[in-house]
Structure formats: C-alpha cells, structure tokens
Amino acid sequence: MRKLVVKKSFAVILALLLLVVAAGCGSTSSSSKSASKELTIGLTAPLTGDNAEYGNVFKNAIELALDKVNSQGGINGAKIKLVAGDSKADPKEAANIAQKFVSDANILAVIGDFTSTAALAGAPIYQKGGLVQLSPTSSHPDFTKQGTYMFRNIATQAAEGPLLADYTINGLKKKKIAIVYIKNDWGIVAYENYMKKAQELGGDIVAVEPYLPEQG
Template sequence: MSRKNETPVLVLSLLITLGLIGGVAWWFTRGLFSGQNGAQSNSSLNSQTGNGQASFTDRSSTGTRVLNPQSAAAEKLAGAQAMANRNYTQAVTDFEAALQTNRNDPEALIYLNNARIGDQKAYTIAVSVPMATSTNPALEILRGVAQAQTQMNQTGGMGGVPLKVMIVSDDNNPTVARQVADALVKETEVLGVIGHFGSEATLAAAPIYEQGKLVMVSPTSTSVQISNAGNFVFRTVPSDRFTATALSRHLLNNLGKQNAAIYYNSASDYSRSLKDEFVTALTSDGGQVVAEFDLSSSGFNALDTVKQASQQGAEALVLAANTATLDAALQVIAVNRRTLPLLGGDSIYNPKTLQVGGENAVDMVVAVPWVLLSNPQSEFARTAKTLWGGDVNWRTAMAYDATQVLATAIGASPDRTGVQQSLASPDFSLAGATGTVRFLPSGDRNQAMQLVVVKPGERSGYGYDFVPLP
C-alpha cells in the first residue's frame, strides 16, 4: 500500500480512538457525578439558582450530594459517593474524615448522622436554607439542626427511632420556596420542615404547607404576616412586633429620645414588617418617626439621607435592613460616624457589621431573639463550642429549638396530623436552648427580644463584639 493511501486510514483510526477515549471519560464522569445515582457537588445547582430551574433532586440531599458551594473537600465528596452506593460504613468513615478536616461543617455532620442510620427505620424532617445564595446564614441554621440531631440520636432518638435530616437549598427565593414546599409535601416520609430563612420565602411557601398539611417551623422568619399563615405554620423566633417594642422602649426610656428616622427595604416583607411595627410602637409610646428611607432605592445615597434625617429632627437612626441591604445599612453607619444613636433589627446582628462597621458601630443597639453571652455556660452553648470550635448566634439556637420542637412532636405522634396537633396543643412546652418554647394560637413564639450593644472586644476576632446591654 502506498504512503498516500495510508494517510486517510491513520487519520480515521486516530479519530475513532479519540472518540472512544472521550466516550469512556464522559461515561465515567457521568457515573461519578450523576445527579440521580452518584455523589454530586453543587455545580449544576449554582448555574440555575434563583430562577427555579434546578430540579428538587438537585436541590435536596440526605447525603448523596454536596450542596454547600464553599465546602466540597475530597473526603466529603467521597462520603456522598459512598452514600449514593449505599455503602454506609464507608460513608461514615469518609464523613468523619471530612469533619476532621473541617469540624465547623454542619452539612457533613448531618450526612454523617444519616450515614450512621443507614437503611434502618428513621423519622425524617427537612430543613430548607439558602445554601447557594446566602451560605453563612444557611450554615448557621444547619449548625443548630445538626447539633439537635446529633444529641437526639446519641440518646436513643424518638422511642428508639433515630432522626434523619434532608437538606434543601431554596435560594431564599419565593418562587423556588413554593416549588420546594410542593415537592416536600409529596415526599411522604417527611414529617416536618424547618424553614424558610427569609420572611418572603416563608410566606410564599406557607399556603402550600397548609394545604398539604405538613408542619413548617421557621427559626428565622419574623414578619408579622406569618401570624396569619395557617394552622401548620409555627416559628421559634418571636415576631417583629416584639423587636419593634424592644427598640422603641429603649429609644424612649434609655436614650431619652423621641424622634427617629428609619431605614428599610421596600422589597422585603421582613424589612417592611419591622418598619411598620416600629412606627406603630414608637407612635403608641409617644414618639414619632420623622423620616423613612428605602435602602433598596436605585438612587439611595447614605450621606444625603443622614443629612436629611438630621434636618428633619431625627434624634436616632433605626436600621430595619434585611440581609440583601446590609451593605447599604453599613454605609449609613459609616457616614453617621456615631453622631446619632443607632438602633437595629436582628439582620444587623451579623459579623460583617463588626468587621466593616468597626469603630463607627460602637454603642449601636440591636434587638435579637437570643444572645450566647447572656448564658455562656448553658449546656447548649458548651456543647455548641465543643462541636463547632467557637461561639454560635441566635439563628443556630433558634434552629436547634425548631429541631427539638419537631422531634418532640414526632416522638409523641409520628405522622403529619399528629405533629400539628401536638404543637397546637396549649399544653405543649419545651425547655429549649433559648428558653421555654410555647406557641400562641397563631403559631408564634411567645418570648421577648434581647438587646445587645456593640463594644470593643476580641471574642469575634474583629476587634468588636455584640454584648448584652446592661
């Protein structure tokens, strides 16, 4: 055969060989990272968050996929793969190794607990958090859930039956939250849901849980509108009414001021709720709100608004920002330069406030549902420090209580109707991390807020701390 005739044959052989190699690589990759049958990182989820296109399978996990975009270590992915293969012994080993690498990872601890359960009978709850879009608050909530699950299962579970936890990533998006709620209602093994994070997501999902007769307990949503969301909606966090009352009375009685300007996000149910409740509370107590500023406005200018507030007679600035407008609120803190007293809602209770606000945030008073330093030697606080290697905040404590609430109700009656009836009973009471948990007929938590103040300190690592107000 001539060299001229050999060339096409060699080219064709090379193309076939490359095609076979590519096909094998595709098959192997698909088998390893398949959303249906194997361990998966959050890559497909991240590409679709916020628009509701990611499937519930991609958004949920009891251990077969990793949802945290900031934590996909090799040991953790290996554990997820072992879970997908139902090799629970290996999964336990891998997740334990992942926690040795990063002890502060609640997702890994939840998956470890689930792996230890394996195929044995378990009662399942779900926790819906904004894992891909607001990772830090999501992890704060998951730490509370993981701690409660760990303690529950180590002490024999509910009548000998362990607690399994499904994590769902909902982007804190109302559209996605509705889709998640619809899917969870159809997951018949799920006996209760912890969530959602923001009031907008909780309000969007609530009618679906109500219609599907599946209990939802929110540890973080505070809008007063949730009080009317239905008989299957509860929360371990007090409503904005309690926050507004605490801030109003501090302004009038402790600071001796009557006139305030308030900053809020008009696009947030939580923020609007807190703003409206504060206006009502301050007016009822004899003060007045002399100016309102929308942090989400396209033309928002922190310096201009602070000048306007002073010109209109404001004696204090109240920050009713939500997580999405925290940066704008921090601009207000910066340009105010401690000229007017600052008050804030629970979303201001954020490490970023200490880190970015710094000296300008000193003496700002923030209302929170719970603060660790009010009882740092409690069993919950000590166990949390052992598990996570540091302090936890109110979101973790409220999520811990929400998990305990559901587990207690499931233990009394392990079906959806029984869980609701247990929590709605006037006799229901639980000694939680944040005090005694009781629910009003509205499903609201009946508990006052606590006030903390920013002071120089080293506990946070930023040179400033939130400490209980004397």
C-alpha cells in the same frame, strides 16, 4: 448573632423532634414501623447566596442535635434523617422546596425558612399538604396566620417594633428619628410597627429611607 442563631436552631430541632415523636407514635402500627425505618425531617433555608451564613448555621446546628439523638438510639429505635433544600432566601425557590417536601411521604415535618418572605411563600403549600412548618426566625406577624401547621419560636415584629421604639425614646431619650429599612415583607412590617409606636410616644420621624434587598 451566630451563637444566637445556633441556640435557636438547637431549640427548634428539639421542639420539632417532639412533633416527630407524636407522628411516629400516633398508633401502635406506626410505632412498630418506626423501629425499622428512618424518620425524616426537612430543612428549607438559604444554603447559598447572601444569607447562606445563617442557613448553614441552621443546618450545622440541626445536624449536631440529630447526631446526639441518633447516638442515643433515635426515637423508638428509628434514626432521624435530615433532608435539606436550598431556598437561597428566594420565595420561588422556597415554594418549590415546599412542593417537593409535601410530595415526599417520608418527610414528617419541616424547619424553616430563614426569612419571613421565604417562610410565607412556603406556608400555604405546607398548610394544604398538612405538613408542619416551624421557623426559628420568621418574625412577620402573618406567618402563623397562614394556617394551623405554622409555628415559630421567636417574637413577632408586632412585639419587637414597639419595644425598640420605646427603648429609643424612653431609654435612649431620643425623639428625632431617621429610619432606614429593607423593603421586603419583614422590613416593611418592622418599620410600620416601629414607626407607629414611636409616633404614639411623641417621636419625630424626620426621615425614612427604604432600600431593596439587592442593595444591602
């Protein structure tokens, strides 16, 4: 899991750097300015709390990628700087970070958040502020529907749920199914998409047990 998150984070930073290039080279004047200043991107992720393992993997992977880019001269001579905010995977904290990032004219784009709930909380603020938000892990189908500034590099639960249901019934040949899911934005939509497809394929849902995030 850790290696997968590192790979996703590295892919995200490279994709986001292309957006930074576009922002830094959008005009002759901005291109010339970029040679004498830093280009800043933001990270919103759980750096403390229950999901800190993943947030810190994000941060470490991004810093490795930035070290590589900066060691090769940066972009148009400008070094890339990372500003990190600790969302703790909490929607209120994620919204506060979004307000802070949107208010900072130096931040060109944002990576995060880790959970769909936190990413969704910040999305309307980034959309209103015109700041690109790119999440490597927010698989809730509604995330990118929040506006034109939201992006992801992961499949949604609208695709993953049915695939898992198909594997359960047609791959594992199991039709009696008990479902345990976390009761948050991600867990609910994952459960709904899985259950719908499982029932379509003739699955028998014999038990459903939700649990709260703090019970995990």
